[in-house]
Amino acid sequence: MALNLTILGSSGALPAIGRFPSSQYLEIQNRHFLIDCGEGAQIQLARLQISIHKIDHIFISHLHGDHYLGLIPLLFSMHLHKRTSELHLYSPPGLDEIITLHLKYSKSVLNYKIIFHPFTPTKIKTIFADEALTVDTVPLIHKLDCAGFLFKEKIKPRRINKEKLVEGMKLQQIASLKTGSDIFDEEGKLLYKNENFTLSSRPALSYAYCSDTAWNESMIEQITGIDLLYHEATFMQTDITRAVETKHSTSMQAAEIAKRAQVKKLIIGHFSARYKDLNMLLEEARAQFANTELAIEGTTFTLTD
Numbered sequence: 103m104a105l106n107l108t109i110l111g112s113s114g115a116l117p118a119i120g121r122f123p124s125s126q127y128l129e130i131q132n133r134h135f136l137i138d139c140g141e142g143a144q145i146q147l148a149r150l151q152i153s154i155h156k157i158d159h160i161f162i163s164h165l166h167g168d169h170y171l172g173l174i175p176l177l178f179s180m181h182l183h184k185r186t187s188e189l190h191l192y193s194p195p196g197l198d199e200i201i202t203l204h205l206k207y208s209k210s211v212l213n214y215k216i217i218f219h220p221f222t223p224t225k226i227k228t229i230f231a232d233e234a235l236t237v238d239t240v241p242l243i244h245k246l247d248c249a250g251f252l253f254k255e256k257i258k259p260r261r262i263n264k265e266k267l268v269e270g271m272k273l274q275q276i277a278s279l280k281t282g283s284d285i286f287d288e289e290g291k292l293l294y295k296n297e298n299f300t301l302s303s304r305p306a307l308s309y310a311y312c313s314d315t316a317w318n319e320s321m322i323e324q325i326t327g328i329d330l331l332y333h334e335a336t337f338m339q340t341d342i343t344r345a346v347e348t349k350h351s352t353s354m355q356a357a358e359i360a361k362r363a364q365v366k367k368l369i370i371g372h373f374s375a376r377y378k379d380l381n382m383l384l385e386e387a388r389a390q391f392a393n394t395e396l397a398i399e400g401t402t403f404t405l406t407d
């Protein structure tokens with residue numbers, strides 16, 4: 103299992119009974135990320151029995167309250183649970199000031215260190231990279247500077263075909279085969295031809311989180327061909343005027359972006375509290391892009407490589 107995405111919340115700004123504001127938990131390559139942290143995110147983590155100790159990186163798309171007001175209580179809970187490992191926070195500028203002010207007036211000093219990674223939401227930037235994956239910002243169009251996040255696995259090594267391994271092969275030679283190289287002996291004679299000992303590498307998976315945004319054609323190029331797209335669908339097409347006013351998208355627009363970007367699967371969310379029946383939003387999206395699902399609290403989407 104290479105990627106698990108669990109929806110903690112997918113409601114718009116106003117409270118809706120039974121729903122929570124934006125927050126998602128992403129497990130990818132054994133890394134544990136939180137994406138946005140709306141009010142009640144830690145309640146949802148507890149309910150779904152997801153340990154807060156695993157989370158070392160939190161990505162906040164923008165500083166509207168429904169995307170980060172669950173963060174302060176989560177930070178205090180981590181402190182009360184005696185966390186000592188560093189926590190990395192990625193957000194538009196200002197989050198450090200907000201958190202510092204809370205700590206100042208509650209006369210608190212956290213047991214652990216927070217490392218802030220402010221980014222400029224209007225530009226594409228790689229904000230996280232390690233040996234297995236990268237995270238890039240996806241500039242969005244909203245009332246406040248806002249960026250989505252594109253999580254991409256790096257190209258994976260070729261797989262060794264265990265049945266073909268021969269006795270006497272050295273570990274170093276096997277490592278070289280994984281990188282796609284042929285193996286030569288000391289005189290430069292071909293010893294092991296790569297394609298005889300390896301299988302093709304597993305596909306590198308990709309997921310983009312895009313909330314909040316108005317209709318935004320400019321992001322299509324960046325997300326073309328990805329495996330999974332979460333795109334906000336705050337309104338239905340019948341409420342397009344509200345969507346334009348508030349710089350949000352309709353379900354139909356989200357599906358149109360998914361179609362044009364030729365993504366494999368679309369998840370819609372950030373639903374306005376006005377809609378009691380979310381199936382209407384789903385039907386609207388599916389008419390444009392069939393492989394669409396609703397972001398329902400507690401649902402986990404899994405991609406296997």
Ligand SMILES: [Zn+2]
Pocket residue numbers: 164166244314
């Ligand atoms: Zn917003």
